[in-house]
Amino acid sequence: MAEYMVFIWDDEASWAAADPGIVAANQTDHEDFIARNAGALRGGNRLHRGETATSMRRGPDGGVAISDGTFAETKEVIGGYYLIEAADLDAALRIAVQVPALFGGVEVRPIWTAS
Amino acid sequence: MDPTVAAAVADAHRRDWGFVLAATARITRDLDAAEDCVQDAYAQALAAWADGVPAKPAAWLTLVARRRAMNLIRRNDTLSRKLPLLVDTATLPGPDDGDAAADAIPDDRLRLIFTCCHPALAVEARVALTLRLLCGLTTGEVASAFLVSETTMAARITRAKKKITAARIPYQVPPASELPDRLAAVLDVVHLVFTTGHTAPAGPSLQRRDLAERALDLARMLRHLLPSDPAVAGLLALILLTDARRHTRTTTDGRLLLLAEQDRTRWDRVEIDEGLALIRAAMKRRPPTRYVLMAAIAAVHTAAPRWEATDWQQIAGLYDSLTQVWPSPVVALNRAIAIGEARGPQAGLAALDELAAEPQLAGYHYLPAARAEFLRRLHRTDDARLAYHEARLLAGNAVEQDFLTRRLGELDG
Numbered sequence: 001m002a003e004y005m006v007f008i009w010d011d012e013a014s015w016a017a018a019d020p021g022i023v024a025a026n027q028t029d030h031e032d033f034i035a036r037n038a039g040a041l042r043g044g045n046r047l048h049r050g051e052t053a054t055s056m057r058r059g060p061d062g063g064v065a066i067s068d069g070t071f072a073e074t075k076e077v078i079g080g081y082y083l084i085e086a087a088d089l090d091a092a093l094r095i096a097v098q099v100p101a102l103f104g105g106v107e108v109r110p111i112w113t114a115s
Numbered sequence: 116m117d118p119t120v121a122a123a124v125a126d127a128h129r130r131d132w133g134f135v136l137a138a139t140a141r142i143t144r145d146l147d148a149a150e151d152c153v154q155d156a157y158a159q160a161l162a163a164w165a166d167g168v169p170a171k172p173a174a175w176l177t178l179v180a181r182r183r184a185m186n187l188i189r190r191n192d193t194l195s196r197k198l199p200l201l202v203d204t205a206t207l208p209g210p211d212d213g214d215a216a217a218d219a220i221p222d223d224r225l226r227l228i229f230t231c232c233h234p235a236l237a238v239e240a241r242v243a244l245t246l247r248l249l250c251g252l253t254t255g256e257v258a259s260a261f262l263v264s265e266t267t268m269a270a271r272i273t274r275a276k277k278k279i280t281a282a283r284i285p286y287q288v289p290p291a292s293e294l295p296d297r298l299a300a301v302l303d304v305v306h307l308v309f310t311t312g313h314t315a316p317a318g319p320s321l322q323r324r325d326l327a328e329r330a331l332d333l334a335r336m337l338r339h340l341l342p343s344d345p346a347v348a349g350l351l352a353l354i355l356l357t358d359a360r361r362h363t364r365t366t367t368d369g370r371l372l373l374l375a376e377q378d379r380t381r382w383d384r385v386e387i388d389e390g391l392a393l394i395r396a397a398m399k400r401r402p403p404t405r406y407v408l409m410a411a412i413a414a415v416h417t418a419a420p421r422w423e424a425t426d427w428q429q430i431a432g433l434y435d436s437l438t439q440v441w442p443s444p445v446v447a448l449n450r451a452i453a454i455g456e457a458r459g460p461q462a463g464l465a466a467l468d469e470l471a472a473e474p475q476l477a478g479y480h481y482l483p484a485a486r487a488e489f490l491r492r493l494h495r496t497d498d499a500r501l502a503y504h505e506a507r508l509l510a511g512n513a514v515e516q517d518f519l520t521r522r523l524g525e526l527d528g
Contacts, residue, residue, distance in 0.1 A: 002283050088285040089235055090293075110282045 003042060003085050003111040004092040009076040010104035012049055022102070029100035037084070037095050044082035053077075076104045083111075116161065123168040124160050131173035132251030133336070137223035138177045140286065142184040146248065146276050149184065156180035177220050224249065225288050225340050228333075232301040233284045240275035241304050243268060249336075250329045260326055262317055298341070302350045302406060305333045309354050313361075314512070321365055321514040330354060348397040349407030355390035356413035359383040371518035375422040387417050405441040408433055427457035444475040452485050460489040480509035484519065491526065500526055 015023070034041060050070040057065050070077045082099060086092035089108070096108045135156065140149040156179040160172075169175040231244035239261070246252040246260070258268035278284065289297040312326025334351040341347045363377040394414050397407045412433045419425040434450035447470055455463015467486050476482045487502035500523060507519040 088283040088287075089233075090285050090287070090289065092283075093235075108282075112281075 001085050001087055002092075002113070003083060004089075004096070005109045005111060006082045006084060006092075006096045006099055007078050007107040007109070008080045008082075008099060008101050008104070009107060010079040010101055011076050012079065013075070014103035015079075018103075026100055026102060033098055033100060036098065040084045040086060040095050042083040042085050044080070046080040047078065050077035050079075079104075117165055120161065120164045120168065123164055123172065124157060127160070127172040127176060128157060128251055129332075131176060133224050133227065133249035134173050134222065135176045135180055136248055136251075137227040138220050139180040139184050140227060141221075141223050142181050143188070144286070146279065148187060149180075150248070152180040152183040152187070155183055174220060222340065223286075224336060226286050228301055228337070229288055229297060230279065230284055230286050232297075232304045233279075234297070234300050235282065235284060236275050236278065237271075238304075238307075240271055241300070242307055243272050244275055245304050245333070246308065246329065247272060249333060252329070256325075260311060260323065295346075298344065298346060301337070302346060305330050305337070306350060306353075306406070308333065309357075313357060314515075317511040319513050321369075321371060321512060322361065324361070327354075327358060327361070331358060345397040345400040346404045346406060348393045349404060349410050352390040352393035352397065352410035353406050353413055355386040355393070356410055356417055359386040359390065359417070365514060369514060370521075371514045373518075374416065379420065382417070390414065391417065402440065403436065405437065408437040408440065412437070425456070427453055431457045444470060444473045445479070445481075447473070448476060448479075448482055448485065455485075455489050460492040464489045464493070478509055480506045480511075480515070482506075483509065487522070491522075496526055 030046075034044070051068075053068075053070045055067050055069060055071045057067070059065050082096075084092060084095050086095060089110075092108055096106050099106050132153070136149055136153045139152050140146060143149045143152065153176070156176045159179055160176060228245060228249055231248055232241045236244070242261070243257050246257045247254065252260075254269050254272060255265045257272075258265045261268070263271075288294075308326055309330030312323040312328070312330060314321060315323045331354050334347070334354050337344075337347045338351045359382045360374075360377060362383070363372060363379070363381045365371055390410065391414055394407065394410045397403070398411060400407075403411070412430055415426055415430050415433070431450065431453040434446065434453050437446050438450060448467070451463055451466030451470065454466045464486065467482065467489065470476055470482065483502045484506035487499045487506060490496075490499035490502055503519055503523045503526070507516055507523070510516045510519060
């Protein structure tokens with residue numbers, strides 16, 4: 001078995017403009033996803049909006065530059081994640097494809113394990 | 116070195132590499148280690164087969180490669196667990212060894228090709244891994260086929276293997292529910308290898324026979340392993356029916372000959388008959404899939420004794436169906452050409468002009484070349500000249516460029 005991080009990349013502007021019914025339905029969809037995949041879930045959280053992010057980069061002079069916002073300036077930002085356990089990538093993708101991500105998609109990354 | 120032995124090893128390399136590697140990878144669970152073991156088995160065969168080439172070379176090679184793999188695994192275990200080394204001192208098998216074991220070796224090539232063509236890998240990586248692991252091409256050979264440097268290709272292959280290990284892409288045939296989609300990815304890779312060999316994207320020659328033959332081998336292998344799958348039958352038929360024209364596509368001095376100019380009596384009848392039998396059976400399964408329809412189109416060409424006798428209405432109809440299951444700009448382009456042949460150059464031109472704004476066709480030399488042909492037939496010589504010039508600018512291989520230059524010359528003649 002291996003662990004995979006499922007990042008939810010979503011478009012926050014679309015969520016901000018979305019009908020409250022859609023937002024409520026999304027909440028239920030996540031609850032359903034969690035209930036269906038309880039055996040594989042090892043963790044997961046929703047994150048605050050990207051505008052609450054603080055990014056830090058080490059500059060060429062060795063100093064740290066702190067900036068407001070997400071690390072990458074993309075339309076979709078990471079809005080939440082699930083940590084799952086699965087036998088292999090195919091099994092992980094079968095779970096990840098069920099993750100609700102109405103205005104974006106998911107990225108599946110294997111967790112590094114020291115061998 | 117005995118030339119008979121060298122030839123036997125080369126033959127086994129060509130025919131059995133994928134089989135031996137697939138069987139060995141099951142033991143090593145690591146593609147790099149499996150490659151090393153298989154390479155070593157072929158090296159040993161060069162010496163060992165001097166006493167007689169085994170009746171079943173694949174079984175002999177698999178036995179040797181798997182034994183080496185077992186040794187490696189034991190050694191690694193020993194190193195990590197600090198247990199006494201268990202050495203396998205068995206001698207190499209003789210020419211008759213392996214016969215009995217041959218039937219016991221599972222054919223793991225399907226697992227291997229599904230791993231190589233996994234959708235989580237980039238398309239270029241899928242092609243490279245397939246050629247390297249299933250067909251036994253060296254990194255240099257794969258690099259030259261796709262016009263990148265050996266360093267670039269080596270990095271691409273290493274990256275793909277790392278992803279297979281890190282993300283745990285399984286060494287497995289997908290379950291039935293996922294098989295059609297996953298198989299489509301495999302067929303696309305084989306088709307891409309074939310088209311790259313059939314009409315080289317660049318270089319002095321029109322064809323890269325080595326690649327076309329590898330694609331045919333891969334399609335035959337899939338047919339052998341999935342005998343009842345119509346999509347597989349369709350791809351094999353398409354390759355056979357297209358490849359059957361290989362000897363007639365250029366003149367002896369290398370000049371390009373269009374379908375209309377080819378000597379159809381020199382098309383490969385054996386490949387055509389095999390392709391037609393496959394396509395007849397595959398077309399009975401509804402609805403026909405992408406490669407089945409493409410093969411059916413090739414079959415209609417094959418059925419015409421002369422270019423003038425081509426049933427363009429039927430071809431245009433098949434392209435309509437193909438557009439339904441595989442809506443792509445290239446299919447639309449071919450459909451437009453079929454319409455022009457069926458209903459006249461004006462209709463063809465109109466269909467082509469609908470595609471003018473298609474971004475995927477920008478830079479695709481067959482579009483201006485097709486326009487030029489219809490414009491020529493409509494005696495719009497100036498427009499035709501412009502279109503031929505545009506096509507020649509975009510064409511990649513020298514044979515096609517030369518053809519377009521001649522067409523330009525004929526306009527002015």
